[in-house]
Amino acid sequence: xxxxxxxxxxxxxxxxxxxxxxxxxxxxxxxxxxxxxxxxxxxxxxxxxxxxxxxxxxxxxxxxxxxxxxxxxxxxxxxxxxxxxxxxxxxxxxxxxxxxxxxxxxxxxxxxxxxxxxxx
Amino acid sequence: xxxxxxxxxxxxxxxxxxxxxxxxxxxxxxxxxxxxxxxxxxxxxxxxxxxxxxxxxxxxxxxxxxxxxxxxxxxxxxxxxxxxxxxxxxxxxxxxxxxxxxxxxxxxxxxxxxxxxxxxxxxxxxxxxxxxxxxxxxxxxxxxxxxxxxxxxxxxxxxxxxxxxxxxxxxxxxxxxxxxxxxxxxxxxxxxxxxxxxxxxxxxxxxxxxxxxxxxxxxxxxxxxxxxxxxxxxxxxxxxxxxxxxxxxxxxxx
Numbered sequence: 001x002x003x004x005x006x007x008x009x010x011x012x013x014x015x016x017x018x019x020x021x022x023x024x025x026x027x028x029x030x031x032x033x034x035x036x037x038x039x040x041x042x043x044x045x046x047x048x049x050x051x052x053x054x055x056x057x058x059x060x061x062x063x064x065x066x067x068x069x070x071x072x073x074x075x076x077x078x079x080x081x082x083x084x085x086x087x088x089x090x091x092x093x094x095x096x097x098x099x100x101x102x103x104x105x106x107x108x109x110x111x112x113x114x115x116x117x118x119x120x
Numbered sequence: 121x122x123x124x125x126x127x128x129x130x131x132x133x134x135x136x137x138x139x140x141x142x143x144x145x146x147x148x149x150x151x152x153x154x155x156x157x158x159x160x161x162x163x164x165x166x167x168x169x170x171x172x173x174x175x176x177x178x179x180x181x182x183x184x185x186x187x188x189x190x191x192x193x194x195x196x197x198x199x200x201x202x203x204x205x206x207x208x209x210x211x212x213x214x215x216x217x218x219x220x221x222x223x224x225x226x227x228x229x230x231x232x233x234x235x236x237x238x239x240x241x242x243x244x245x246x247x248x249x250x251x252x253x254x255x256x257x258x259x260x261x262x263x264x265x266x267x268x269x270x271x272x273x274x275x276x277x278x279x280x281x282x283x284x285x286x287x288x289x290x291x292x293x294x295x296x297x298x299x300x301x302x303x304x305x306x307x308x309x310x311x312x313x314x315x316x317x318x319x320x321x322x323x324x325x326x327x328x329x330x331x332x333x334x335x336x337x338x339x340x341x342x343x344x345x346x347x348x349x350x351x352x353x354x355x356x357x358x359x360x361x362x363x364x365x366x367x368x369x370x371x372x373x374x
Binding site: 099100104106107111 | 213
């Protein structure tokens with residue numbers, strides 16, 4: 001194994017460790033951690049087995065093997081960003097509904113307090 | 121004789137009286153809100169009870185303090201939701217408390233409360249679900265700049281092309297919703313720059329829309345939210361929104 005392989009294996013393992021740590025400390029939800037764990041494992045495999053890129057490039061008929069890695073990662077990141085945008089839109093809608101609900105309930109509380117003659 | 125009795129009974133015992141909610145979305149309207157509320161106080165219409173509901177959308181000025189002092193009921197949103205979210209919270213309020221009509225009116229004093237009966241009359245006579253107050257049916261009162269009128273024209277045309285509904289002033293924020301429209305918009309109401317989008321959505325959902333000429337004033341204080349570059353953004357955003365709504369109906373209808 002070459003030096004660069006040790007470095008990449010080391011980095012992906014550190015990355016994996018960080019992801020696990022975040023999940024354990026409840027700073028990252030499990031459902032979001034899956035994609036990060038999978039990609040870390042994938043990168044680890046590529047780091048261990050260097051020729052995997054060439055095998056894939058041969059299979060797809062790609063002339064320059066590393067480019068297949070770039071395009072795969074690029075696509076993965078784009079898809080993940082889209083997924084995040086969808087989640088954000090959904091959450092924005094949920095926040096909107098909650099805010100409206102809070103406003104309406106607060107108004108009701110004020111009205112009830114006024115009816116019962118309680119000062120604020 | 122019987123008719124007379126029924127009339128007397130109805131007027132005295134609050135039967136058949138319709139409840140109307142006036143929704144006033146407010147964002148930093150400290151200069152305008154108190155005169156507007158004072159102007160709304162003497163508002164009356166046959167067989168109608170008015171409830172005035174300003175919606176404070178996280179104003180950074182003294183709007184909230186003024187509302188606490190001057191208004192019996194108002195909504196105070198915990199987050200800044202933009203005009204769409206503010207109006208929708210009013211609509212949800214109307215849905216929950218069984219109001220027959222909801223009227224949306226800007227908090228900047230551009231929409232004179234004296235025109236409210238016009239909207240109500242139109243709704244009662246034509247049976248429309250949404251009634252728009254339009255500046256451009258009669259050329260009276262505040263008419264805005266030429267550039268803006270052009271933009272509004274373009275959007276009016278776009279709405280006519282997508283829905284077949286002829287509209288004179290699609291950006292007017294002075295509008296009336298009946299029970300059916302209230303139920304529809306409690307479910308979904310666009311977030312940003314909702315006015316033209318709402319018309320398209322309602323029309324495609326099969327609601328009846330009509331328009332009455334109203335008199336509008338120039339704003340008394342504060343600044344328009346749409347100027348300069350943001351007007352370009354406004355046009356793009358609204359056109360896209362209309363196109364998307366049309367598309368979604370094309371796909372779901374078949």
